[in-house]
Amino acid sequence: MRITDVKLTAIGIPRLTGFVNKHVIVQIFTDEGVEGIGEMSDFSHLPKYSVDIVDLERTLKQILIGSNPFDISPINVELNGNFPEAMYYYEKGSFIRNGVDTALYDVCAKAMNVSVSDLLGGRIREKMKVCFPIFRHRFMDEVEENIALVRKQYEKGFDVFRLYVGKNVDADEAFLDRVYKEFDGNVRIKSFDFSHLLDWKDALRITRRLSKYPVDLIESPAFRNDFEGLRHFRLQCELPVSEHVWSLRQQYEMIKQDSVDIFNIAPVFIGGMTSARKAADAAGVAGKSVLIGTTQELSIGTTAMSYFGSTLDNLNYISDPTGPELYVGDVVKTKVHYENGYLHLPDRSTVGLGMELDWDQIEQYRVETLSWDDVSVHQLQDRTGQTRV
Template sequence: MKITDVKLDVVSIPRHTGFVCQHAIVRILTDDGVTGIGEMSDFSHLPKYSIDVRDLEETLKAQLAGRNPFDLIALNRELGELYPETMYYYEKGTFIRCGVDIALHDLAGKALGVNVSELLGGRVRDKLKVCYPIFRSRTTEEAKANVDVVRRRFAQGFDAFRLYAGVNPEADEAFLDAVRREFGSRVTIKSLDFSHLLDWKSALRAAKRLMPYGVQLIESPAERNDFEGLRQFRTAVDLPVSEHVWSFRQLHEMIRADSADIFNIALIFIGGFGAARKAAAAAEVAGKGVLIGTTQELSLGTAAQALFGAGLTNLAAISDPTGPELYVDDVTAEPVRYENGYLLVPDAALPGIGMEIDWDKVERLRVPGFSWGAQKVANLQDRTVTTGGERP
């Protein structure tokens, strides 16, 4: 079997907050007629520049055409040379490598007639506990709107939430206080996510104010790549500290500095299944736990995240992939399923990733390429253009 072509279909889909995200659906075609499908998720992040999708398509075709799709290690190593790590959280190169790697795994699974979970070594669970994100409250009015989000999502079965915090501690406290008074122990605040917006001392002051509301862990409470600051924060609090993993050098420095308890690993931020498994293994060797992170993927990317999490033996916290619930539309025939606050892993009997693309939906949502609107930095950080909350 040889790869014959690579196709990229860019789709544009709004979130319920009004923020519009662009994703690329990856198709890797072969001379045997088997096609692997992947997802480059949510290119609408900082840094605010776009990639020429047709040039990217030609570049990937030139690199992959004529190759054996089962040569996953060699192909991923070469992609890592084309799109190297930069020690930046939203580096577009890892998004590209991730989408291709998912498609290669999907292709291999389909060719062999097995689910990708078998290629990854099997499963130790069939569902993952997940949390719903509450985006940053910059005013107390936005905090009130976010309480409404909790009400709606709790009615749908979500009982764990992740709060993006730190810009307005008064608004954060108003939100947490309202949720505790209304829901009590029925709702879990999985984490305060400071998203690297504060230095560690400022994050510590905010965290100490908010921790009494029953928070389980703290995420990203220092500036990016401030490993010493992250360590200082960790030694000053009793809660576990989590940090996202976006490069192997960064992971090495965090392990060396002993600066985190739990590593937040998402396929999109580290470059696909192979890189994510390597990062999780390094964490396990270092005695660290893992949670599954997210950029808020569509159903295909979320299914891939679920398959990765299904085989982890050091999954140590509630995970984050709830992207399909945030968007007003999707590209799969059926979305991934959530039940009682859990993400269900795709059926083990389904080959590949286990998701079917609805190409009529892709055509309806298609845009010519990646582009930017007039979003301000705060919109890009908070993934919203509305005044708090989200559209019902």
């Protein structure tokens, strides 16, 4: 079997907040008529430049056409050479490698008439507990909006939430107080997420103030790549500390410094399931736990993460992939399935990823380029259409 063509389709789908995220759908075609699909998720991240999708498609054709899709490892070596790892978790090269890697697994599983699970070594679990995100408060009047959001999602079965914190701590505290009074322990906060926006000392001060309310863990409480700062925070905080993995070198530094308790691993940030499995294995060797992170993917990317997460024996914390619940639409005929706060894997009898493209929806959300709209840094950081300053 040989790859004969590669096609990229850019789409822009609004979130429920009004913020439009741009993604790229990947199609890989073969000489045996088997087609694989993948997702380059959420290019709407800083740094504020865009990838030329026409040029990217041409480049991927040069790399992939003529290759055997089962050569996933050597293809990933080639992709890493062309789109190298960087010490930054929104590195667009990682998004690109992730989309191609996912499509390769889909092609190979379809060619063998098996589920992607069979290529990854089976399943330890059929579902993953996930949490719904509450984005960062900047104004006190946003507390009521977010309490209403918790009510709505709780009715849909989500009973665990993660809270982005640190811009308006008074509002963060007011929100937590309302949650624990109104829901009487039936709603749980998984994490306070600082998103690398604060120095570790400021994050520690805020954590001590807010942790009078129950929380499972603290996420990203130091500036990016401040491994010593993470370690200082961890040694002075009683709660487990989690950090994203965006390169194997960065993970090595966190292991060497003993900076974290939990590695937050998402294929999109490290370049696909192939690299994510390396990161999860490294976490296991270091005696660390894992949770599955997210950039809030659509259903294709979320399904791939569910397959990846189902294989891990050190997935000990509630994970994050709820992206399909945050958008007004999707690009597949049947979205991923959530029930009672769990992300359910497709049935084991499903072939490939188990996702079928919906071209009516794709045409509805298709865009010609990944160029930027007029959005501010705070809108990008907090994934909101809100323009107040």
